[in-house]
Amino acid sequence: MPDDNSVKTQQLEELQEATNRLVRTVDGFKGGDWSDPSGLPGWSRAHVVAHLALNAEGLAGALTGIVQDEPTPMYASQEDRDRDIEALAGRDPAELRERLLAGCTLYADAWTALPDDAGGNRRTAGATLGMRLREVEIHHADLEAGYSRSDWPPRFSEILLASMTKREWPEPFRVAPTDLEGIWTYGEGDGPTVSGTAADLGWWLTGRGSGEGLTSDRGELPKVGSW
Numbered sequence: 042m043p044d045d046n047s048v049k050t051q052q053l054e055e056l057q058e059a060t061n062r063l064v065r066t067v068d069g070f071k072g073g074d075w076s077d078p079s080g081l082p083g084w085s086r087a088h089v090v091a092h093l094a095l096n097a098e099g100l101a102g103a104l105t106g107i108v109q110d111e112p113t114p115m116y117a118s119q120e121d122r123d124r125d126i127e128a129l130a131g132r133d134p135a136e137l138r139e140r141l142l143a144g145c146t147l148y149a150d151a152w153t154a155l156p157d158d159a160g161g162n163r164r165t166a167g168a169t170l171g172m173r174l175r176e177v178e179i180h181h182a183d184l185e186a187g188y189s190r191s192d193w194p195p196r197f198s199e200i201l202l203a204s205m206t207k208r209e210w211p212e213p214f215r216v217a218p219t220d221l222e223g224i225w226t227y228g229e230g231d232g233p234t235v236s237g238t239a240a241d242l243g244w245w246l247t248g249r250g251s252g253e254g255l256t257s258d259r260g261e262l263p264k265v266g267s268w
Contacts, residue, residue: 091129097144104151198239233259
């Protein structure tokens with residue numbers, strides 16, 4: 042069984058690869074591409090990129106707080122978060138791109154700076170790798186710029202299915218991916234089994250789409266909230 046350090050090293054490599062794919066997509070934007078609507082209601086592509094930049098900065102700040110033993114929230118408040126996204130989305134595209142790149146580097150540097158003897162704090166910090174990977178992969182697909190859930194690496198789809206079991210759900214159900222081994226359970230109690238590709242299941246679990254490509258052994262799909 043791989044040790045904790047090797048798992049975190051693999052996760053960091055996966056995040057770096059996902060970030061590289063995201064940056065290549067963003068580098069392909071021309072002119073009005075930035076203001077085109079994304080897959081998220083009310084958000085342009087610029088809003089999505091702004092959120093990804095600020096999310097990286099927020100996670101980096103939280104990691105730095107762990108090193109300094111000074112707990113630091115990612116955002117001062119939900120209102121500040123929303124206001125900062127709106128403001129950054131309105132900046133010049135070149136500035137927004139640079140902010141994204143700088144934020145990604147800031148997070149990677151903050152993770153690298155974590156001391157090996159951080160103990161439980163390091164485990165807490167390690168959870169941010171999965172958080173950031175989900176942000177990058179899911180919102181990359183939200184850009185609707187040639188990268189979709191079908192482009193997710195199989196391992197990411199599996200990571201997403203597992204991570205979503207930790208959420209609270211309005212009704213219980215299970216998912217049985219047709220392209221992965223295993224069944225994941227959500228919520229407490231008996232419920233239907235939903236089948237489809239891991240990527241389609243993950244997309245639906247985050248409240249995206251209407252369950253395209255999925256089937257339930259009890260007819261209708263269970264209700265899920267947004268992510």
